[in-house]
Every structure is written in structure tokens, then in C-alpha cells.
Amino acid sequence: MTKPQVVFDPFSDEYFNDPYDIYLRMQDEAPVYYSEESDFYALTRHADVAAALKDHETYSSSQGCDLATVQAGEGPQGKVIIFMDPPDHRVMRSLVNKAFTPRAIQSQRETVEQLVDHYLAQADPHNFDVVQDFSGPFPVEVITRMAGVPEDYRQMVREWIDISLVREPGNMGFTEAGAQAAIESGTYYYQLAQERRANPQDDMISRLITAEILGEDGQVRNLDDVEVAGFTALLGGAGAETVTKLLGNAMVTFAKNPDQWQKLVDDRSKVPAAVEEMLRFDGPVHYNVRFTLKEAHLHGITIPAGKPVFLMKAAANRDPRAFTAAHLFDIDRDRTEAQNLGFGYGIHSCLGAALARLETTIALERLLDFMPRYEVQWDGLARVQMQNVAGYNRVPVQVLR
Template sequence: MELNPFSHEFHEDPYPTYRWLRDHAPVYRHADGWYALSRYDDVLWASQQPRLFSSAEGTTLEKVDAALMPPMIIFMDPPMHDRQRKLVSRAFTPRAISDLEPVIRALANRFLDDLGTGGGGDFIEEFSGRLPNNVIMELIGVPEADRDDLRHKMDATLDRLEEPPYIPEHAFQAMIDMHQYWAEQLPVKRANPDGKLLSRLLDVEVEGDDGEPTRLADDEVLGFVQLIGSAGTETVTKLLANAAVLFQRNPDQWQKVLDDPATIPGAVEEILRFWAPSQYQGRVLTDDVTLHGETIPTGARVLLLTGSANRDERAYPDPDRFDIERGEHVALGFGHGVHFCLGASLARLESRIAIEELARRFPDYRVDEAGVERVHMSNVHGFKRVPVTV
């Protein structure tokens, strides 16, 4: 069986392929020379070895022109990664996140009002895309008038073809447009600082290579805001849309949410496990690795299939059952190790509040399954369109 992360058929249901890999090829070698690890223990172990499994050459199979991508911490290895992460993590302290709860709840109800006005619509366009986008853009300091356009450009960057060159022209153009937008914001924020994340990054002092205090270079600032803006929007957008479909297909689990909102944090974790928005993380080996009798050579690209690891029966009983009361486990939905998602606590808070308010406002919502459309990107499992009635 072939693993083809670009196949649109594979995107519809990758899990039979994953099961075959775990059972028959836990160290999978593709004809093009890249490898994939599919079992939970192997993915967890590799995630804890950032120097051996390097992120420096990108995290996906498809290659993006480096000129379009400013330096980002997801493409860095320790110790540079640790310095950058420590800096930006100041915006995601527990206190800073908890203080956002009333803001997130107000936004959730504002967008649910819009969804309800017409008796429904596209769940993503009206709700699951707008909520995290507005939260993260408010943190960064993006004017509200610009946010929807930026979100649509982010969506466009995710489109992929089934054949090389994989990235269509409009996706490249969206990357260029986004980079240009952020670059144009730098002089604006320097002239008119607002105390938000972008302004603070322009003003912060860090220790330079010579030990002396220095400011971040513009491309470093661009890397931060471009990554946080995209990752802070897309993960929760996909998670909430996945939730809407999963709960319709599993009405007994939705009833548990309606009966007891205390089940919602567990539901968020189970959605992340069952349909992980991020299906793999790409790495490059800095030394030979031998697993299950197979040696992966230095320099090989390796996919850590978190989407498969989350369904590994060696780690989860009855893994193909959606169960919001499954209980604690070392989850991989937000990654693991030094590259654990910086905004995981914010994403969990947004998701909990969104599901709470959806359950309170529209407990009988319905998804029009015939109109659902999937995103087609090699490492994203989610929807592009989810029509609902409320």
C-alpha cells in the first residue's frame, strides 16, 4: 500500500492507510526516498529528539521558496529555537490566556448571532474561522477591517494539487500577499505603537550573538507574526469544524455535551485525537536511526504521522471510536517536545468556549453533509466548507 499525503481520496479517510502502515510498515519508505513513522511510541520518541529529527529544512513534504518564508521557530532547532520560543511565549502566559475568556465568549456570541440571523450558513465562514482569527489578530494588533481578508489568504495558502509542483499558483500568490501585508505593518506599528504583540516585538530587546542587547531583526518579527497569525487561526478553525461534523455523526456524544458541559474539555482532546487537524510533522535526520530492523539514513526526510499515532490501538483502546470521556493520555494533537504548540492553551480555551456557546445557543444544529468540502493539503485534516442550519 502506498502512502500519498497529496491524494484527495486519502484526505477523505486516511485511517485505513495508517492502520496498514502501523501493522505492516511501521518504518515506511516511499519510492521517492522519504520515510514515515506511524506508531504512537515511535512518533512520541522522535518528537522528543529535536536535534536528531531536525526541523530546519521545513515541516512538510512540499517545498516552499525560502524567500517567501521568514525565519520561524517551527523551522528552528535548539538552541536558537529555545531563545525565540522563550521570547514569544510571554504573550501566552496562563494569566494572559485566562484574561481572554470574556473577550472570546463575546466574540463567539457575536458570530453565532450572525449565523443564527439567516438560519444557518457556512459554519467555517460564519463562525469557526472568524472566532480564532479575530482573537489572534486582536492579540497581534491587526485592524478589524483587515482580518477577514487575511483569513481568506491564509485559507488559500493551504490549497494543494495532487501532482507536482503540489502548490498551485494562487497559493503562492497568497503567501506573497500575506508576507507583503505583514511587512507593511512594521513601519505602521513603529510610528503608532499600540502595546499589542507586534508592537512589543518591535520594541523588545534580546541578547545578541555577542552577548549585548539588541532588537529583533525585521525578518524575525515577520516570522513570529506570520506563524502565530496562521497557526493561531487554522488549528482552531479546523478543530471546531471537525467538531460540528463529528458531533452530528455521533449524536450520543453530543447529548453528553448538552447534558453536562463539564465534558467539553475532554471532548476537545478527543476531537484532536480522532481527527487531528495537523496530520504529520516533517523532519530531517541528522544521524542514522534504526527502528524495527530498518535503518533510516542521515539526511532522509521523515514524516512523524501524528494522525496515525492518535489512532494506534497499542496506545488507545478501541481507537476508531469517538469517545469524549476517553480520559487522560499523552496527547499528540498539539505536537510534543520542544515544538509543542505554543498556543495550545489558547486553542483549548477558544474551543471550549465555542462548543459551550454552540451547545447553549443551537443544540439542534444540523450539518448538510452533501455540501461539506474538505481541505486538500498534505498535512491538514479538516474542512473547507461545512454548511449548517440552526
């Protein structure tokens, strides 16, 4: 009996529940996958994805980074850094980089530690949900404080992000609630930008308002309020979702690999390496969609110009062509074998990667104190169904003493 042709539907229950078997089949059977139904391509092998992430002259970000936006053909509204190619991208990235220098990141350590300790102090070890009680609330507090969002709105930002990313099986676009959340979020950030323009403070929004860039006419100008709002919403979303999902995924993965958790219990110096392995093995961001500006030729197949292409970073990070025993979770693995694509690669690598690493490292160290032994309540696990983000909405655990 011939094996059925592999089907990759990034908006299906099968994909949301566990995409890794699909990724392996795509790598073996269709390294340049084409969906006739939805008219997109997908790359899954590490060498192909890494090369495409660095090739902005072929694989453009200018039409958006999700399938619905790219296929709409109108491009995203406003100047947002993830929707730019050079030279515009270089100018904008240099602005935002100033908020994420090594010194700026280290200045956040005390804030991260205080927030992590705050939420764990409130947690009930007999009824603890890693995501709802811990990894959901604290990361958004860190990034929104940096941005300048008032305390009363910080958790609301997380709700807007979560709702706007939800995708119903079979539907690549916003849900009705998601569209409303995106509107409310954009409106809020726009109003906040106006407030900071009138009353500057020591925060990221105020610094973006005063930043100068070279306009299309060659004249120096400032960002307008729509651009400032777009930047801030992007940073808030990335800063909240990444660590939330990474920590939830980590506690599930460690529960399935208790020997690896025991390594951390025995030796805390391994925590940074564990963070890197989690990013490789089950990172939170699975793909970005690009738009071909010209033909691409891979594995005897031509991808025409003007097509959406999924760059499957999570698939690439488990490519057995790139990593020895790629399907195994091993915090002691040789990390020089291939580039970890968990935080992207090339010009669009994650701006806040260092901050996310810091937050995740501190959180894991505190969780080792809080629950050196634990069991996941498997029946209570709940996966998210989101655009390009994978992980759990609920990870209930029983802390063992």
C-alpha cells in the same frame, strides 16, 4: 490473493478525503514507511512519533516542516520559531511565551465570548454553515487582535492563510494562487512591522520589536522586521487554522456520534474533555515533516541522515497500541493512557494550545445553546486539500428545534 502494498501519498485525493484507513495499514504493515517515488519516510505508531517529536538531535526542524521546503534543501527564509532547533529555538520561544502565559490567555476570555456571540447572533439556524459562518471568522479575529493587525485586514489574513495552504492533488508545492497569497501576506506583515517600529502600540508586534535576543556573534540584538513579520504570520496562521478546522471536524464527528453530543447537552462539565478527545480523534494538524541529522534505527530499518521524515501525529493519536478502542470517539475515555499529540509534543508543542482550548471550549458551549439538536447536510460537506491541515471548508447543518 496478497494484499496490495500500502501507498501513502500526502498529496492525493484518497489521502485528502480520509487518511485514517491508510494510517492503520501503515502502522501494521509499514511502521517505518518509505516512499521510493518521493524519497521520504513516515512514522505512524504513537511510541515512534512521540519519541521523534522530542528528539531534535535526530529529527531537525531547521530545514522546514513541509516536504517541499525540506526537499528543496535551502532551508526556510528568516528566523521563524518552527524552523529552529535549540539553542536558537529556546531563545525565540522564551520571547513569544510571554504572550501566552495563563494570565494572558485568560485575559482573552471576554474577547472570545464577545466574538463567538457576535457571529452566532448573525447566524441563520435554517441555513447555517459551521465553518463559513462561525468557526472560520472568529478565531482569526482573536489572534490578529492580539498581534496588532487592524480590523480591516483580519479576515484578509484568514484568506491568505487558507489559499497558501492549498495543495493540488499530485503537487507538493504551492499553487500559483497560494504562492501569491504567501507573498501578499509576508509583504503586509513586513509593512506592519515597519509601522509599529515607527509607532509602537500595546500589541504583540510592538513587543517583538523591542525584544532583545543573543545574536550569533554573542551580542545582544533586536529582531529585524523580516523576523517580526515571520513570527506574526506564523502565529496568525496557527491561531486561525487550528480552531477553525477543529470545530468543523467536531460537528461532523458529533453528528456521527449523537450519543456523545447528548452527553454534552446533559452535562456541560464534559466539554473540556470533549475538546481533548476531538484533538485526539480528528485533530486539525496531521503531521510535521522533519529532516534527519543522523541515522535513525526503528523496527529493523535504518533511516539515513539527510532525509525528510513525516511525523504523523494524527495517525499516532489513533494507534491501537496506545489507546484502548482508539477508533472510537469517546469523550469519557481514560486520557492518562497515552500522550495526546494533537498539539504536538516536545519543544515544538503548540504555543497557542491554551488559547485554542479556551476558544474551542467556549465555542462548543455556545453551540450547545444554539443547536442542541442538529443534522449535518451531508451532501454539502466540503473537505479542504491542504498541506498538513485536515478538515472541512464547509459544514452546512440544519438546526432542529
